[in-house]
Amino acid sequence: TQLLEQSPQFLSIQEGENLTVYCNSSSVFSSLQWYRQxxxxxxxxxxTVVTGGEVKKLKRLTFQFGDARKxxxxxxxxxQPGDTGLYLCAGAASxxxxxxxxxxxxxxxx
Amino acid sequence: xxxxxxxxxxxxxxRGQQVTLSCSPISGHRSVSWYQQxxxxxxxxxxxxxxxxxxxxxxxxxxxxxxxxxxSRSEMNVxxxxxxxxxxxLCASSLVTGGSFMNTEAFFxxxxxxxxx
Numbered sequence: 001t002q003l004l005e006q007s008p009q010f011l012s013i014q015e016g017e018n019l020t021v022y023c024n025s026s027s028v029f030s031s032l033q034w035y036r037q038x039x040x041x042x043x044x045x046x047x048t049v050v051t052g053g054e055v056k057k058l059k060r061l062t063f064q065f066g067d068a069r070k071x072x073x074x075x076x077x078x079x080q081p082g083d084t085g086l087y088l089c090a091g092a093a094s095x096x097x098x099x100x101x102x103x104x105x106x107x108x109x110x
Numbered sequence: 111x112x113x114x115x116x117x118x119x120x121x122x123x124x125r126g127q128q129v130t131l132s133c134s135p136i137s138g139h140r141s142v143s144w145y146q147q148x149x150x151x152x153x154x155x156x157x158x159x160x161x162x163x164x165x166x167x168x169x170x171x172x173x174x175x176x177x178x179x180x181x182s183r184s185e186m187n188v189x190x191x192x193x194x195x196x197x198x199x200l201c202a203s204s205l206v207t208g209g210s211f212m213n214t215e216a217f218f219x220x221x222x223x224x225x226x227x
Contacts, residue, residue: 030212042114042200042218043153088153096141096204096214097166100153 003027004091006101013079014109021074021104023089029099030092032072034063037086037103079108112137114203114219122225128189131222135182135203141165142184143216144176147198156199159184160206191226198223 004025013019023032031050035043047056049065049072056063060083062075072089086105090098115134123129135142143166144156155168159178176186182203188195202216 033215035218040220040223042116042220045215045217048215090153090216092212092214096143096206096216097155097158097168098143098145098153098202098216099155100145102152 004089004099004101006089006104008104009102010105010107012107012109015080016078017108019076019079019106021087021089021106022071023073023091023101024071025091026070027091027093028069030069032065032069033090033092033098034072034074035088035090037088043088076106079106081108081110084108114201114217116199116201116219116222118222119220120223120225122227123191124227125191125193127191128187129191129224130185130187131199131201131224133184133186133201133203133219135184135201136205136217139203139205139217140182141204141206141214142178142182143202143204144184144186145200145202146170147200147221148196153200156186188224193226196224196226 007022033048034046037043047063052067052069054065060077064073086103088103089101117132141160143158145153147153158166162178173189178184198221200221202218204214
């Protein structure tokens with residue numbers, strides 16, 4: 001059974017701070033996707049990383065896929081209250097079936 | 111382009127009843143997957159359909175079933191509902207090109223919130 005461990009589970013920070021969320025596994029994934037989910041809504045895809053060592057940037061968000069394709073990180077620079085939400089990483093080993101991490105609940109206080 | 115549409119958004123059912131949830135994928139997407147999300151277990155994979163065939167199935171009891179129609183719309187059914195089936199049920203659609211399922215991206219609907227009382 002493939003598992004994805006996400007940390008931290010909860011994060012409460014002040015506006016303007018930086019933060020990093022980690023997603024780790026002992027399994028290799030062919031791709032890894034990051035989502036953000038708001039209460040009562042479905043997850044919204046932020047980015048997909050495919051190549052080991054790949055780094056993708058989306059405005060203030062930086063995503064990195066580990067060289068061995070077993071781990072990933074999400075770094076947010078100068079967090080804003082609008083960044084508040086549940087951040088989920090999801091790995092695909094083969095095909096389109098996704099294994100999700102437990103999620104990181106981020107709260108950015110004004 | 112319209113996103114993934116799930117109906118209904120909310121449902122309240124009684125233990126022992128059965129329920130059917132519907133999902134219309136993004137136009138052109140032929141792969142539909144279903145997930146269950148609960149506070150304790152997070153997002154758990156239920157099953158995936160492609161071209162009306164079940165490709166993959168998660169570790170859920172046989173009370174959970176699904177199907178896909180020729181227009182790629184999908185339904186999932188849960189029979190003999192239990193209190194523990196209360197959850198947000200999410201449908202995701204993926205564009206599969208050239209028959210390759212590698213590195214496909216999943217786009218989720220808003221979900222159906224099922225409450226079993």
